[in-house]
Amino acid sequence: MARILLTSGPTRQYIDPVRYLTNASSGRMGCSLAEAAVAAGHEVIIVSGPVSVTYPEQATVVWVNTTDEMLSAAREQFAQCDGLIGVAAPCDYRPEFVQDQKIAKTGQPLVLQLIETPDIVATLGAEKKDRWVVGFALETEDRRFRALVKLEKKSCDLMVLNGPEAMNSEENHVEVLAKDGSVVATIDGSKGEVASQIMQIVGERLIDA
Numbered sequence: 776m777a778r779i780l781l782t783s784g785p786t787r788q789y790i791d792p793v794r795y796l797t798n799a800s801s802g803r804m805g806c807s808l809a810e811a812a813v814a815a816g817h818e819v820i821i822v823s824g825p826v827s828v829t830y831p832e833q834a835t836v837v838w839v840n841t842t843d844e845m846l847s848a849a850r851e852q853f854a855q856c857d858g859l860i861g862v863a864a865p866c867d868y869r870p871e872f873v874q875d876q877k878i879a880k881t882g883q884p885l886v887l888q889l890i891e892t893p894d895i896v897a898t899l900g901a902e903k904k905d906r907w908v909v910g911f912a913l914e915t916e917d918r919r920f921r922a923l924v925k926l927e928k929k930s931c932d933l934m935v936l937n938g939p940e941a942m943n944s945e946e947n948h949v950e951v952l953a954k955d956g957s958v959v960a961t962i963d964g965s966k967g968e969v970a971s972q973i974m975q976i977v978g979e980r981l982i983d984a
Protein backbone atom coordinates (compact mmCIF):
# COMPACT_ATOMS: atom_id res chain seq x y z
CA MET A 776 0.00 0.00 0.00
CA ALA A 777 1.29 3.43 -0.89
CA ARG A 778 0.22 6.96 -0.11
CA ILE A 779 -0.24 8.66 -3.47
CA LEU A 780 -0.59 12.36 -4.21
CA LEU A 781 -2.56 13.29 -7.32
CA THR A 782 -2.77 16.78 -8.78
CA SER A 783 -5.90 17.03 -10.90
CA GLY A 784 -7.99 19.43 -12.93
CA PRO A 785 -7.23 22.93 -14.19
CA THR A 786 -6.21 25.99 -12.20
CA ARG A 787 -7.54 29.54 -12.58
CA GLN A 788 -5.61 32.78 -12.78
CA TYR A 789 -7.82 35.79 -12.25
CA ILE A 790 -7.52 38.91 -14.42
CA ASP A 791 -10.12 40.83 -12.40
CA PRO A 792 -12.76 39.70 -9.85
CA VAL A 793 -14.87 37.92 -12.50
CA ARG A 794 -12.57 36.90 -15.35
CA TYR A 795 -9.85 34.28 -15.36
CA LEU A 796 -7.49 32.30 -17.57
CA THR A 797 -7.71 28.53 -17.34
CA ASN A 798 -7.09 25.24 -19.16
CA ALA A 799 -9.59 22.89 -20.80
CA SER A 800 -9.28 20.09 -18.26
CA SER A 801 -12.33 18.26 -16.88
CA GLY A 802 -10.54 16.38 -14.09
CA ARG A 803 -11.88 13.08 -15.46
CA MET A 804 -8.47 11.47 -15.93
CA GLY A 805 -7.52 12.51 -12.38
CA CYS A 806 -10.80 11.11 -11.08
CA SER A 807 -10.29 7.80 -12.93
CA LEU A 808 -6.74 7.53 -11.58
CA ALA A 809 -7.98 8.23 -8.05
CA GLU A 810 -10.60 5.47 -8.43
CA ALA A 811 -8.00 3.02 -9.79
CA ALA A 812 -5.55 3.87 -6.98
CA VAL A 813 -8.24 3.45 -4.29
CA ALA A 814 -9.32 0.13 -5.89
CA ALA A 815 -5.70 -1.05 -5.75
CA GLY A 816 -5.73 -0.39 -2.00
CA HIS A 817 -3.71 2.82 -1.94
CA GLU A 818 -4.28 5.91 0.16
CA VAL A 819 -5.04 8.84 -2.15
CA ILE A 820 -4.69 12.56 -1.59
CA ILE A 821 -5.93 14.80 -4.41
CA VAL A 822 -4.99 18.45 -4.81
CA SER A 823 -7.59 19.61 -7.29
CA GLY A 824 -8.50 22.76 -9.14
CA PRO A 825 -12.18 23.58 -9.77
CA VAL A 826 -13.91 20.61 -11.46
CA SER A 827 -17.36 19.07 -11.39
CA VAL A 828 -16.29 15.40 -11.31
CA THR A 829 -17.00 13.43 -8.12
CA TYR A 830 -13.79 12.06 -6.63
CA PRO A 831 -13.99 8.75 -4.73
CA GLU A 832 -15.11 9.33 -1.16
CA GLN A 833 -12.15 7.31 0.18
CA ALA A 834 -9.77 9.98 -1.19
CA THR A 835 -8.85 13.15 0.69
CA VAL A 836 -9.42 16.20 -1.53
CA VAL A 837 -7.69 19.56 -1.06
CA TRP A 838 -9.36 22.20 -3.26
CA VAL A 839 -7.35 25.04 -4.78
CA ASN A 840 -7.84 27.76 -7.39
CA THR A 841 -4.52 29.10 -8.63
CA THR A 842 -1.31 27.37 -9.73
CA ASP A 843 0.58 28.86 -6.76
CA GLU A 844 -2.06 27.48 -4.39
CA MET A 845 -1.80 24.08 -6.11
CA LEU A 846 1.97 24.13 -5.71
CA SER A 847 1.94 24.99 -2.02
CA ALA A 848 -0.83 22.47 -1.20
CA ALA A 849 0.91 19.75 -3.25
CA ARG A 850 4.27 20.48 -1.65
CA GLU A 851 2.79 20.22 1.83
CA GLN A 852 1.10 16.89 1.01
CA PHE A 853 4.05 15.45 -0.94
CA ALA A 854 6.16 15.51 2.24
CA GLN A 855 3.97 12.67 3.62
CA CYS A 856 3.52 10.74 0.34
CA ASP A 857 5.41 7.98 -1.47
CA GLY A 858 4.83 9.36 -4.93
CA LEU A 859 3.10 11.92 -7.12
CA ILE A 860 0.94 11.50 -10.18
CA GLY A 861 0.74 14.95 -11.80
CA VAL A 862 -2.31 14.79 -14.01
CA ALA A 863 -3.46 18.38 -13.42
CA ALA A 864 -3.42 20.95 -16.21
CA PRO A 865 -2.28 24.01 -14.27
CA CYS A 866 -2.60 27.38 -15.95
CA ASP A 867 0.93 28.19 -17.12
CA TYR A 868 0.49 31.97 -17.13
CA ARG A 869 -0.89 34.59 -14.80
CA PRO A 870 -1.50 38.27 -15.42
CA GLU A 871 1.29 40.38 -13.97
CA PHE A 872 -1.34 42.65 -12.40
CA VAL A 873 -4.75 41.54 -11.15
CA GLN A 874 -7.30 44.36 -11.26
CA ASP A 875 -9.29 44.90 -8.03
CA GLN A 876 -12.38 46.02 -9.92
CA LYS A 877 -14.02 44.52 -13.01
CA ILE A 878 -12.24 45.87 -16.10
CA ALA A 879 -14.68 48.07 -18.02
CA LYS A 880 -14.93 47.71 -21.79
CA THR A 881 -13.53 50.67 -23.72
CA GLY A 882 -13.91 49.57 -27.35
CA GLN A 883 -10.10 49.30 -27.50
CA PRO A 884 -7.95 46.13 -27.41
CA LEU A 885 -7.02 45.02 -23.92
CA VAL A 886 -3.34 44.15 -23.52
CA LEU A 887 -2.41 41.72 -20.76
CA GLN A 888 1.16 41.10 -19.64
CA LEU A 889 1.40 37.44 -18.63
CA ILE A 890 4.11 35.81 -16.61
CA GLU A 891 4.80 32.11 -16.16
CA THR A 892 3.53 30.29 -13.11
CA PRO A 893 5.69 27.66 -11.37
CA ASP A 894 5.72 24.11 -12.75
CA ILE A 895 4.41 21.87 -9.99
CA VAL A 896 5.71 18.53 -11.27
CA ALA A 897 9.15 20.01 -12.02
CA THR A 898 9.34 21.62 -8.58
CA LEU A 899 8.32 18.47 -6.70
CA GLY A 900 10.41 16.32 -9.07
CA ALA A 901 13.51 18.32 -8.14
CA GLU A 902 12.71 17.78 -4.44
CA LYS A 903 11.58 14.15 -4.67
CA LYS A 904 14.57 12.30 -3.08
CA ASP A 905 13.43 8.63 -2.75
CA ARG A 906 9.86 9.30 -3.88
CA TRP A 907 8.62 8.63 -7.41
CA VAL A 908 6.95 11.03 -9.85
CA VAL A 909 4.68 10.30 -12.80
CA GLY A 910 3.98 13.16 -15.22
CA PHE A 911 1.47 13.59 -18.02
CA ALA A 912 2.25 15.31 -21.32
CA LEU A 913 -0.31 16.45 -23.84
CA GLU A 914 1.45 17.04 -27.13
CA THR A 915 0.30 17.90 -30.65
CA GLU A 916 3.60 17.45 -32.56
CA ASP A 917 6.86 15.50 -32.11
CA ARG A 918 4.85 13.86 -29.37
CA ARG A 919 7.18 11.18 -28.07
CA PHE A 920 10.28 13.36 -28.30
CA ARG A 921 8.67 16.26 -26.45
CA ALA A 922 7.24 13.98 -23.79
CA LEU A 923 10.66 12.43 -23.16
CA VAL A 924 12.25 15.89 -22.88
CA LYS A 925 9.63 16.75 -20.22
CA LEU A 926 10.21 13.43 -18.45
CA GLU A 927 13.86 14.34 -18.00
CA LYS A 928 13.38 18.05 -17.29
CA LYS A 929 10.75 17.38 -14.63
CA SER A 930 12.67 14.47 -13.01
CA CYS A 931 9.82 12.02 -13.67
CA ASP A 932 10.10 8.23 -13.42
CA LEU A 933 7.34 7.67 -15.97
CA MET A 934 5.62 10.01 -18.42
CA VAL A 935 2.15 9.38 -19.80
CA LEU A 936 1.78 10.85 -23.26
CA ASN A 937 -1.64 11.76 -24.60
CA GLY A 938 -2.95 13.92 -27.43
CA PRO A 939 -5.45 16.81 -27.44
CA GLU A 940 -8.28 14.34 -28.17
CA ALA A 941 -8.01 13.41 -24.46
CA MET A 942 -9.50 16.78 -23.48
CA ASN A 943 -13.12 16.55 -22.35
CA SER A 944 -13.45 13.04 -23.71
CA GLU A 945 -14.52 9.76 -22.06
CA GLU A 946 -11.86 7.89 -24.06
CA ASN A 947 -8.11 8.12 -24.10
CA HIS A 948 -5.15 6.75 -26.06
CA VAL A 949 -1.84 6.98 -24.23
CA GLU A 950 1.74 5.81 -24.30
CA VAL A 951 3.56 5.23 -21.03
CA LEU A 952 7.22 6.20 -21.44
CA ALA A 953 10.14 5.27 -19.18
CA LYS A 954 13.37 7.13 -18.35
CA ASP A 955 15.39 5.03 -20.81
CA GLY A 956 13.12 6.23 -23.62
CA SER A 957 11.27 2.93 -23.96
CA VAL A 958 7.52 2.65 -24.50
CA VAL A 959 6.34 0.63 -21.51
CA ALA A 960 2.75 0.37 -22.78
CA THR A 961 0.33 1.70 -25.35
CA ILE A 962 -3.16 1.86 -23.88
CA ASP A 963 -6.47 2.53 -25.62
CA GLY A 964 -9.84 2.66 -23.96
CA SER A 965 -12.11 4.52 -21.59
CA LYS A 966 -10.36 6.76 -19.07
CA GLY A 967 -11.25 4.16 -16.43
CA GLU A 968 -9.51 1.38 -18.35
CA VAL A 969 -6.51 3.58 -19.13
CA ALA A 970 -6.26 4.61 -15.46
CA SER A 971 -6.36 0.97 -14.22
CA GLN A 972 -3.55 -0.02 -16.55
CA ILE A 973 -1.46 3.03 -15.61
CA MET A 974 -1.94 2.16 -11.92
CA GLN A 975 -0.90 -1.42 -12.60
CA ILE A 976 2.33 -0.18 -14.22
CA VAL A 977 2.94 2.29 -11.38
CA GLY A 978 2.37 -0.56 -8.90
CA GLU A 979 4.79 -2.93 -10.61
CA ARG A 980 7.53 -0.47 -11.55
CA LEU A 981 7.45 2.15 -8.81
CA ILE A 982 5.57 0.98 -5.71
CA ASP A 983 6.61 -2.69 -5.48
CA ALA A 984 10.00 -2.12 -7.14
Ligand code: C5P
Pocket residue numbers: 782842861862863864865866867892893894895896897909910911912913925929
Ligand atom coordinates in the same frame (compact mmCIF):
# COMPACT_ATOMS: atom_id res chain seq x y z
O1 C5P B 1 2.05 21.58 -19.40
P1 C5P B 1 3.00 20.45 -19.65
O2 C5P B 1 2.71 19.71 -20.93
O3 C5P B 1 4.44 20.82 -19.50
O4 C5P B 1 2.63 19.40 -18.49
C1 C5P B 1 3.36 18.23 -18.31
C2 C5P B 1 3.27 17.78 -16.87
O5 C5P B 1 3.63 18.84 -16.00
C3 C5P B 1 1.90 17.30 -16.39
O6 C5P B 1 2.12 16.21 -15.55
C4 C5P B 1 1.35 18.50 -15.66
O7 C5P B 1 0.49 18.09 -14.61
C5 C5P B 1 2.60 19.12 -15.10
N1 C5P B 1 2.54 20.58 -14.93
C6 C5P B 1 2.61 21.08 -13.64
N2 C5P B 1 2.61 22.45 -13.44
C7 C5P B 1 2.53 23.28 -14.50
C8 C5P B 1 2.46 22.78 -15.80
C9 C5P B 1 2.46 21.42 -15.98
O8 C5P B 1 2.66 20.31 -12.69
N3 C5P B 1 2.53 24.60 -14.27
